[in-house]
Amino acid sequence: xxxxxxxxxxxxxxxxxxxxxxxxxxxxxxxxxxxxxxxxxxxxxxxxxxxxxxxxxxxxxxxxxxxxxxxxxxxxxxxxxxxxxxxxxxxxxxxxxxxxxxxxxxxxxxxxxxxxxxxxxxxxxxxxxxxxxxxxxxxxxxxxxxxxxxxxxxxxxxxxxxxxxxxxxxxxxxxxxxxxxxxxxxxxxxxxxxxxxxxxxxxxxxxxxxxxxxxxxxxxxxxxxxxxxxxxxxxxxxxxxxxxxxxxxxxxxxxxxxxxxxxxxxxxxxxxxxxxxxxxxxxxxxxxxxxxxxxxxxxxxxxxxxxxxxxxxxxxxxxxxxxxxxxxxxxxxxxxxxxx
Amino acid sequence: xxxxxxxxxxxxxxxxxxxxxxxxxxxxxxxxxxxxxxxxxxxxxxxxxxxxxxxxxxxxxxxxxxxxxxxxxxxxxxxxxxxxxxxxxxxxxxxxxxxxxxxxxxxxxxxxxxxxxxxxxxxxxxxxxxxxxxxxxxxxxxxxxxxxxxxxxxxxxxxxxxxxxxxxxxxxxxxxxxxxxxxxxxxxxxxxxxxxxxxxxxxxxxxxxxxxxxxxxxxxxxxxxxxxxxxxxxxxxxxxxxxxxxxxxxxxxxxxxxxxxxxxxxxxxxxxxxxxxxxxxxxxxxxxxxxxxxxxxxxxxxxxxxxxxxxxxxxxxxxxxxxxxxxxxxxxxxxxxxxx
DNA sequence: TCGTCCTAGTAATACGTATGACTTCCCCTC
DNA sequence: GAGGGGAAGTCATACGTATTACTAGGACGA
Numbered sequence: 001x002x003x004x005x006x007x008x009x010x011x012x013x014x015x016x017x018x019x020x021x022x023x024x025x026x027x028x029x030x031x032x033x034x035x036x037x038x039x040x041x042x043x044x045x046x047x048x049x050x051x052x053x054x055x056x057x058x059x060x061x062x063x064x065x066x067x068x069x070x071x072x073x074x075x076x077x078x079x080x081x082x083x084x085x086x087x088x089x090x091x092x093x094x095x096x097x098x099x100x101x102x103x104x105x106x107x108x109x110x111x112x113x114x115x116x117x118x119x120x121x122x123x124x125x126x127x128x129x130x131x132x133x134x135x136x137x138x139x140x141x142x143x144x145x146x147x148x149x150x151x152x153x154x155x156x157x158x159x160x161x162x163x164x165x166x167x168x169x170x171x172x173x174x175x176x177x178x179x180x181x182x183x184x185x186x187x188x189x190x191x192x193x194x195x196x197x198x199x200x201x202x203x204x205x206x207x208x209x210x211x212x213x214x215x216x217x218x219x220x221x222x223x224x225x226x227x228x229x230x231x232x233x234x235x236x237x238x239x240x241x242x243x244x245x246x247x248x249x250x251x252x253x254x255x256x257x258x259x260x261x262x263x264x265x266x267x268x269x270x271x272x273x274x275x276x277x278x279x280x281x282x283x284x285x286x287x288x289x290x291x292x293x294x295x296x297x298x299x300x301x302x303x304x305x306x307x308x309x310x311x312x313x314x315x316x317x318x319x320x321x322x323x324x325x326x327x328x329x330x331x332x333x334x335x336x337x338x339x340x
Numbered sequence: 341x342x343x344x345x346x347x348x349x350x351x352x353x354x355x356x357x358x359x360x361x362x363x364x365x366x367x368x369x370x371x372x373x374x375x376x377x378x379x380x381x382x383x384x385x386x387x388x389x390x391x392x393x394x395x396x397x398x399x400x401x402x403x404x405x406x407x408x409x410x411x412x413x414x415x416x417x418x419x420x421x422x423x424x425x426x427x428x429x430x431x432x433x434x435x436x437x438x439x440x441x442x443x444x445x446x447x448x449x450x451x452x453x454x455x456x457x458x459x460x461x462x463x464x465x466x467x468x469x470x471x472x473x474x475x476x477x478x479x480x481x482x483x484x485x486x487x488x489x490x491x492x493x494x495x496x497x498x499x500x501x502x503x504x505x506x507x508x509x510x511x512x513x514x515x516x517x518x519x520x521x522x523x524x525x526x527x528x529x530x531x532x533x534x535x536x537x538x539x540x541x542x543x544x545x546x547x548x549x550x551x552x553x554x555x556x557x558x559x560x561x562x563x564x565x566x567x568x569x570x571x572x573x574x575x576x577x578x579x580x581x582x583x584x585x586x587x588x589x590x591x592x593x594x595x596x597x598x599x600x601x602x603x604x605x606x607x608x609x610x611x612x613x614x615x616x617x618x619x620x621x622x623x624x625x626x627x628x629x630x631x632x633x634x635x636x637x638x639x640x641x642x643x644x645x646x647x648x649x650x651x652x653x654x655x656x657x658x659x660x661x662x663x664x665x666x667x668x669x670x671x672x673x674x675x676x677x678x679x680x
Numbered sequence: 681t682c683g684t685c686c687t688a689g690t691a692a693t694a695c696g697t698a699t700g701a702c703t704t705c706c707c708c709t710c
Numbered sequence: 711g712a713g714g715g716g717a718a719g720t721c722a723t724a725c726g727t728a729t730t731a732c733t734a735g736g737a738c739g740a
Contacts, residue, residue, distance in 0.1 A: 058395035074420035396696035
């Protein structure tokens with residue numbers, strides 16, 4: 001036999017009918033098939049190296065046991081980790097995951113990838129506006145790192161806590177003048193980070209916050225950071241929307257002759273590989289991307305089974321490294337402490 | 341109608357038989373169906389939003405039009421880019437790509453991902469030993485960045501050229517004492533890089549090469565680099581097996597009080613985001629990972645159509661940035677220039 | 681001894697598509 | 711007017727599975 005064996009081949013080998021094979025291998029034979037026969041079937045299946053044909057099974061069951069993961073890109077390690085977390089959980093339930101990189105600026109028709117409407121049971125979409133998925137109406141969706149106000153169940157990071165813990169850390173080091181190197185990307189994640197930072201700074205008596213927006217790349221972030229560090233009364237701490245922007249902040253600091261962390265503290269967000277590669281190593285908030293993927297897949301599988309999973313928030317963790325230090329004394333605000 | 345329309349629904353709406361719908365939508369109706377009927381069918385399909393059921397089609401055709409991409413991980417941007425390149429080409433031919441992260445040290449059974457033997461038409465495997473794919477015998481395979489001596493068709497980078505161009509660049513700057521910060525990973529890619537570097541250095545009159553092995557992470561690379569920079573007659577140029585290791589080299593240089601590129605030149609390999617984030621920015625060889633994926637997928641699709649694609653080598657490109665400079669005079673070999 | 685229930689299985693069918701074999705119908709030629 | 715042949719479709723079937731409805735044969739109680 002040159003092609004793959006079917007359940008009928010197994011049946012013939014075991015001397016039973018195809019139905020029996022299906023019953024046994026489906027695990028639903030309690031009281032329907034004798035243990036001896038079941039064992040014979042399993043033995044035959046093993047011997048022939050039988051694997052159920054997935055297409056046939058999908059056709060019969062009306063379910064592909066495949067889930068689509070939509071991400072802006074896979075070239076960012078963050079989303080790679082999301083994929084791996086999601087795929088791990090999916091595999092435990094016999095589901096496969098097909099990744100679908102989809103730049104946020106692209107419309108539904110722009111995607112170079114053929115939309116596999118028909119081949120999936122559900123969608124896990126990361127960092128995307130919900131309406132980008134029009135055209136998939138009717139397919140169960142779970143959104144990751146997106147506006148929790150959306151209709152679909154959502155899994156996000158606890159950005160508020162993350163920013164608060166950063167600001168607390170910096171405030172504890174004496175910082176009062178904060179700069180925000182913000183992403184100009186129109187995405188819920190970054191809006192949330194901006195709001196969270198503003199709130200956290202507002203909770204620190206006497207603290208000020210200035211903000212510059214930039215694209216998510218090193219060169220552009222450097223330019224924005226240069227502006228932040230330009231005038232008098234410059235910030236003593238730069239809070240960046242993500243680690244890559246921090247690299248730009250580093251370059252700007254060097255260009256201005258500022259030494260990190262002596263003259264300037266810098267923080268990131270995400271804790272990707274880059275964070276530990278920088279000099280000095282970057283203080284940042286670690287976001288467990290794989291857990292995001294795993295939790296999202298968990299929610300999606302629940303949704304597929306008819307449950308209605310609630311939205312969820314995952315905590316980040318502050319990782320203190322070498323890029324943050326005490327605020328220079330001379331850099332403190334001239335006026336004394338306010339509001340006690 | 342709440343569930344998705346089938347070809348039979350379209351047939352009813354267009355007033356024809358299901359066969360006709362299949363013929364028209366399959367595009368094989370030249371001389372079998374009148375243009376008017378064909379138009380009516382297409383119109384009805386459009387109106388109902390008909391999409392062929394992929395499972396049924398797969399079952400009928402015996403082909404899933406899905407290809408598996410096996411990579412060590414997706415958390416490395418390099419492999420994310422490979423995926424995107426492969427998926428782009430696949431989509432143009434109506435194929436989907438399911439990624440399958442598989443750490444090289446894991447055996448076939450160790451993978452947390454259920455092996456979808458039955459659901460794929462072919463395999464694109466990156467940075468893997470060929471025998472890791474036992475158990476997929478009979479499935480067409482194309483190997484990426486792997487030993488071209490393998491049975492399967494292969495697409496690799498022209499590592500020899502890459503290393504030669506690095507060494508030429510450095511030799512042109514006066515360097516003669518080279519250090520190799522090598523990956524300890526037992527993988528064809530890195531063996532090839534080691535050989536290529538040795539050959540390139542051997543071609544430079546009076547040049548020497550010392551080597552240290554390390555894991556592919558910043559901390560371990562730093563330790564190895566410290567050893568390389570330890571003794572007298574230390575290398576004036578450090579050639580690293582990849583960009584991440586270069587970050588370790590930077591840290592070691594700083595620890596030794598060496599300034600890059602004044603006291604020490606450093607080069608990387610791959611040109612990932614990190615390369616441009618380092619200070620100074622890293623001179624490296626850019627490997628077009630997406631082209632690797634695209635070329636590999638192209639070869640695989642050919643293979644699936646019965647052709648026998650040959651192996652292919654893709655050129656890298658030297659990107660000169662700030663981490664390489666003239667060899668310090670005092671560091672030059674004591675004997676004068678040889679061979680003009 | 682007959683009806684009933686349980687056990688251990690089998691037969692038949694449907695999922696939605698693609699395609700080879702057929703069927704009409706009509707035009708054309710001799 | 712008989713026959714050939716092309717155009718335009720339709721019929722029937724198979725892909726491999728999961729599951730529902732059915733059956734054969736005992737065992738058992740009354």
